[in-house]
Amino acid sequence: MERNQKLPVDRPTYFTLNAPPSLVPAKKYSDISGLPAPYMDPHTKLRFANAEEYASMQHMPSDIINRYLSVRGYTSAV
Amino acid sequence: MGSPKRVLVIDNGSYECRVGWNNTKEPALRFRNVLTKPRKDRKKEAIPDTTDGAPTPVAAEVPAEIQVGNDITNIEAVRAHLKSPFERNIITNWNHQEQIFDYIFTKMGFEGEQSIANPIVLTEALANPNFCRQNMSELLFECYGIPAVSYGIDALYSWEHYQNRRKKVSDALIISFGYSTTHVIPVLNGKLQLQHVRRLNVGGYHIITYLLCLMQMKYPVHLNAISISRMEKLVHEHCHIAVDYREELLKWGQIDYYEEHIMKIQLPYNPVTATNALLTAEQKLEKRRELAMRLLEIKNRREGEKLLEDEQQLFVYNKLRQLYEQDKLQKFELALAQQQIGNLDELDSLISTISNRIKRIKERPLSSPKPSKQQEKIDKMPKAPEGVSQADWLAELQSKREQLLQRKQTRQQQRQEQGKRHTHAAQERMRIISTLARSEKRRKANGEEEDDGFGMNDNDWDVYKRINRYNDDSDSDADNEQLLEFEKILSHYDVNFDDGNAVQTQSAAENYQLHFGVEDIRVPEILFQPSMIGSPEAGLAELIAFVLKLFTAQEQQRMVEHVYLTGGCAQFRGLKERLAREFLEMRPFQSKFSIYESDDHTLSAWLGACVQAGQPNFGQTLTTRKDYQEHGSEYFREHRASNLFYPTPKD
Numbered sequence: 157m158e159r160n161q162k163l164p165v166d167r168p169t170y171f172t173l174n175a176p177p178s179l180v181p182a183k184k185y186s187d188i189s190g191l192p193a194p195y196m197d198p199h200t201k202l203r204f205a206n207a208e209e210y211a212s213m214q215h216m217p218s219d220i221i222n223r224y225l226s227v228r229g230y231t232s233a234v
Numbered sequence: 235m236g237s238p239k240r241v242l243v244i245d246n247g248s249y250e251c252r253v254g255w256n257n258t259k260e261p262a263l264r265f266r267n268v269l270t271k272p273r274k275d276r277k278k279e280a281i282p283d284t285t286d287g288a289p290t291p292v293a294a295e296v297p298a299e300i301q302v303g304n305d306i307t308n309i310e311a312v313r314a315h316l317k318s319p320f321e322r323n324i325i326t327n328w329n330h331q332e333q334i335f336d337y338i339f340t341k342m343g344f345e346g347e348q349s350i351a352n353p354i355v356l357t358e359a360l361a362n363p364n365f366c367r368q369n370m371s372e373l374l375f376e377c378y379g380i381p382a383v384s385y386g387i388d389a390l391y392s393w394e395h396y397q398n399r400r401k402k403v404s405d406a407l408i409i410s411f412g413y414s415t416t417h418v419i420p421v422l423n424g425k426l427q428l429q430h431v432r433r434l435n436v437g438g439y440h441i442i443t444y445l446l447c448l449m450q451m452k453y454p455v456h457l458n459a460i461s462i463s464r465m466e467k468l469v470h471e472h473c474h475i476a477v478d479y480r481e482e483l484l485k486w487g488q489i490d491y492y493e494e495h496i497m498k499i500q501l502p503y504n505p506v507t508a509t510n511a512l513l514t515a516e517q518k519l520e521k522r523r524e525l526a527m528r529l530l531e532i533k534n535r536r537e538g539e540k541l542l543e544d545e546q547q548l549f550v551y552n553k554l555r556q557l558y559e560q561d562k563l564q565k566f567e568l569a570l571a572q573q574q575i576g577n578l579d580e581l582d583s584l585i586s587t588i589s590n591r592i593k594r595i596k597e598r599p600l601s602s603p604k605p606s607k608q609q610e611k612i613d614k615m616p617k618a619p620e621g622v623s624q625a626d627w628l629a630e631l632q633s634k635r636e637q638l639l640q641r642k643q644t645r646q647q648q649r650q651e652q653g654k655r656h657t658h659a660a661q662e663r664m665r666i667i668s669t670l671a672r673s674e675k676r677r678k679a680n681g682e683e684e685d686d687g688f689g690m691n692d693n694d695w696d697v698y699k700r701i702n703r704y705n706d707d708s709d710s711d712a713d714n715e716q717l718l719e720f721e722k723i724l725s726h727y728d729v730n731f732d733d734g735n736a737v738q739t740q741s742a743a744e745n746y747q748l749h750f751g752v753e754d755i756r757v758p759e760i761l762f763q764p765s766m767i768g769s770p771e772a773g774l775a776e777l778i779a780f781v782l783k784l785f786t787a788q789e790q791q792r793m794v795e796h797v798y799l800t801g802g803c804a805q806f807r808g809l810k811e812r813l814a815r816e817f818l819e820m821r822p823f824q825s826k827f828s829i830y831e832s833d834d835h836t837l838s839a840w841l842g843a844c845v846q847a848g849q850p851n852f853g854q855t856l857t858t859r860k861d862y863q864e865h866g867s868e869y870f871r872e873h874r875a876s877n878l879f880y881p882t883p884k885d
Contacts (some may be wrong), residue, residue, distance in 0.1 A: 162883035166429060170324065170361045173417075173433040176780055178772040182765030188452075190756040191487045192480065205487070220451050227447050229768010 187224040188212065201225060201232070241847040242342065243355045245388055245840040248320040249413035249438060249802060251303070252840045253338050256355070256847035261840050263341050265303025267320065269333055270312040272301065302337035310461050322435065323359040323415045324366050332373060339378065349379025353856055355843045357388040360417055360431055364882045368868040375862050382856035383870075386846070388412075388839035389419055390426060390875035392800040392832050395842030399833065405789070406796040409778070409813075411803030411835075413438045416761060416774060418781045420793055428878050430784045432777055436764050438803045442469050444767055445757045453748060459501045460748070468750065469757065472497065474807035476755040477815055479762070486752040496751045503746040541595055544588050551585045628727055635720040638713050663701050670697070758806050762816075775816035782820075794827040804835045846875060 163169065186193035186205040193203035197213060200221050204210050213221075241256040247267065254261035306312060319331035344350055354374065358367065367385065374380045389410035397403055408419040416434040420427040446465045450457055476482040485491045550573070557566045558578065575581050619627065651659035760766050762773040772780060782790045794817065799810065810829055817827045832838040846852060855873035862869070872879050 167880055168361055168429040168431070168878075170359075170363045172429075173361050173431055175432050175434045175771040175777050177770045178765060178776055180772075180776060183763060185483075185756075185766065189487075190448075190752045191483055217454075220454060223447065223451055227444070227451075227767065229765075 187228060201230060239352050241355055241844075241852075242350075242352050243840060243843045243847060244338065245357045245391075245843060246325075247357070247388065247413065247802075247839075248318070248323050250836065251334065251338070252837065253342060254840065254844075256844040258844075260837065263338065265337075266306075266309070267303070267334065268306070268309075268316045268318050269300055269302040269330060269337075270306055270315045270317065271299060272312070272315075300333055302334055305337075310463050313462060320414070323412055324362055325358075325370065326366070328369050328373060331370075332377065335373070335378065351381065353382040353384070354380055355384045355386065355847050357391065357839060357843065358385050358877065359415075360387055360389075360419070360433065360877065361428060362877060364868045364880075367870060371857070371862060371867045371870070375859060375867075380859075382858040384847075384852075384855045384857065384873065385870050385877065386843060386855075386873070386875040387419075387426070387877060389417060389800055390421075391840075391842030391846065392838040393421070393798055393842065394875055395838045395845055396798060396800075396830065396832055398842070398845045403796050405792040406798050407778070407782075407793040408798045408800065409774075409804075411437065411761075411799070411801035411809075413802060414440075416801075416803070418774075418778055420781060420785065422785075422789060422793070424874065426878070430781055432781050434761070434764065434771055434774060434777055436760055436767070436769060436771070438469070440760060440767060441473070441757050441803070442466050444760055445469055445473075445753060448753055448757070449748060449750075456501055456746070456748070459746075468499070470805075472750065473754045473758050475758050475761070475809045475812045477808055477811045479755065479759055482755050483752065486755075492751060496749055497754070499748040499750055500743065501746040501748060503743060537595060541592060544592050548585065548588045548592065551581060551588070554581060555585065624727065628724065631720050631724055635717060635724065638717045638720070642713060642717075666697060666701050670701075758803075761803070762812070775813075775820065778816070779820045791825065794821060794825075797827060797829040798832070799829065800832040800835060800838055802836050804831065842875070846873075 184193050184196075184203055185191065186209060187202045188209050189205055191205035193205045195205070195210070196203050197210065200213065200216075202213055202221060202224060204213060243254055243256050243261075245252040245261070249267065251263075251265055251267045252261035253263040301307075301312075309316070317327070317330050319325045319327045319334060321327070325331050339345075339350060356370070356374075358370070362385075370385075371383065374383050389408050392410070393406060393408055404422075404424045406421045408417075408421060410417040410419060414435070414437045416437055418432050418434075420430050442462065442465050445468060446460065446462060449460045449465065453460065486495075554566065554569055554573070554575075557569065570577070570581070575584065648659055651657040756766075760769075762775055764771045764773055771777075782794070785793065797813070797817070799813070810831060813829055814827075817829070821827055834841070846855070855871055855876070857870045861871065868882060870876070870879055
């Protein structure tokens with residue numbers, strides 16, 4: 157660690173090569189179908205594109221819901 | 235390097251490793267850069283089969299404990315035990331790397347030699363940490379005793395190869411699509427601009443796992459059938475990059491387009507079990523009867539054998555008895571001892587039991603199969619009451635059943651609503667609870683028995699049913715039972731009866747189909763929108779714009795005139811068109827740019843390394859054993875296609 161601090165600032169290392177964070181807002185896609193999703197279910201936090209998807213979400217086991225959320229990288233604020 | 239020696243070129247990619255001599259047209263050895271160690275107990279049977287494919291006799295003699303690359307016969311079976319020396323695109327697991335080198339050198343014919351006499355060209359990651367290179371040098375020089383090594387970057391080797399085939403170009407923007415990472419590499423005046431290289435940590439691996447996740451969630455039933463190998467095949471053969479992602483997505487949203495373009499993938503399924511499920515009730519009955527007959531036959535045969543045995547035994551015992559009766563005592567004693575019988579009484583009892591047994595079997599009538607249970611069941615089936623036609627009776631049952639179903643549904647809905655707050659049902663429940671509690675309290679406060687008449691009427695108790703959140707009380711149990719009864723009767727009498735929740739008449743094969751539609755563009759799109767897999771990094775287009783902004787306008791223009799795509803993931807259809815679109819958006823109006831693709835996305839790095847190894851000044855790019863001993867293990871010589879050497883700061 158101490159040695160790393162001696163590195164000149166402009167020296168490229170494996171870690172300075174990382175891509176910068178995205179500055180454009182992430183587009184929202186349905187978790188289930190991948191279509192552009194204007195809606196979000198406040199209960200499960202899943203995004204959905206139309207009523208049929210919403211209906212299919214209603215009897216979806218919670219582990220699948222959680223997996224969908226984790227694939228998208230969603231973490232609840234709690 | 236006086237006498238030119240053959241150079242061993244190793245393109246050590248995190249997905250696939252390609253090894254070969256520099257004077258050949260293509261690598262002699264290509265394998266997935268993974269290894270596995272079979273479990274001990276299974277190994278004994280497994281080894282003779284698995285080493286069949288190994289061409290070297292040595293591998294057959296000494297059972298290879300560790301299987302590397304192509305020696306893994308069934309990669310899916312050992313998926314959980316696969317080990318890779320890589321972590322992202324750099325090597326961190328040196329034990330595994332050593333085993334992979336062992337494999338490489340054995341296959342390339344170095345078996346049994348003390349040290350390797352040929353120089354090696356090895357690819358490495360961009361900005362490979364000094365620590366990793368140090369370990370690699372130590373491994374190569376100390377363990378394998380190589381004379382010299384040249385480290386290079388696969389994307390730059392690929393670029394060299396391209397220039398070698400066409401013309402020399404001094405400036406370029408190389409985009410390298412790897413298995414675990416994607417790099418945007420600016421090259422100015424023929425020199426790598428390492429400080430401005432950027433790496434997107436999304437690659438083929440992420441694409442494959444993303445597809446795996448999506449498919450597994452879409453078809454939870456086929457969780458095990460959706461394997462990584464199958465998904466890899468899908469990604470390799472069918473995925474493409476959408477030129478306009480949003481537009482293509484919206485097309486998929488239309489049902490007509492979907493029906494027309496959907497790809498259905500048939501998973502393997504066992505047709506035997508499928509036909510079993512499709513058998514009619516009669517056929518099933520027939521089968522069962524056959525089975526019963528066969529069992530009966532077996533039983534009869536066994537009984538017959540036993541009878542024969544018993545009869546023989548009885549014959550012997552009777553002989554003994556005769557001996558006794560004829561007063562041949564000595565002989566009798568001897569025979570008893572031979573048969574291991576204690577005395578006369580025991581003999582008598584044995585004779586009686588055996589003869590009883592024989593009698594019993596013989597008395598039993600030659601067994602006739604009992605009427606099957608199915609028959610009894612049918613007899614038990616309730617019949618239409620007198621005076622009512624069967625059709626009317628069935629219709630009545632049907633309507634009753636519908637009522638029950640409806641009641642069940644309302645109950646379920648009620649339960650769901652009660653589960654959420656702020657719904658009318660939930661508030662109603664809270665109201666009832668509070669009134670109930672209040673009346674109780676009042677009684678306590680008064681101290682006297684003030685009967686409000688609750689419970690006088692049986693229906694009063696229903697209030698508890700209504701506030702019970704989980705409505706599976708006795709009511710619904712009874713309903714369920716009745717429902718089952720009705721369904722049984724109906725399905726017995728009515729051939730066309732379909733109880734709604736039964737699987738629709740669909741061939742079993744169709745149940746084993748995966749629908750692969752929007753995924754073909756959705757999955758590779760994560761290169762451009764990493765936010766889809768929860769990565770905060772900028773997408774490829776944004777990243778290219780970011781890298782270009784690090785240069786002056788003239789430099790940018792020089793670079794975009796040669797945008798060069800290489801790496802395994804560059805094989806996606808539509809990638810070039812998509813990038814052209816993105817460049818058009820990001821470049822100034824009416825400025826020029828052109829995109830080139832490598833001739834062979836997966837092999838060009840290896841071929842480029844061969845080109846460089848054949849050049850006259852190749853000797854200067856080699857880090858020799860002397861350099862290694864003189865400058866320390868992290869030192870390496872820079873060349874056109876290498877990383878830049880920055881020594882680790884001293885303490």
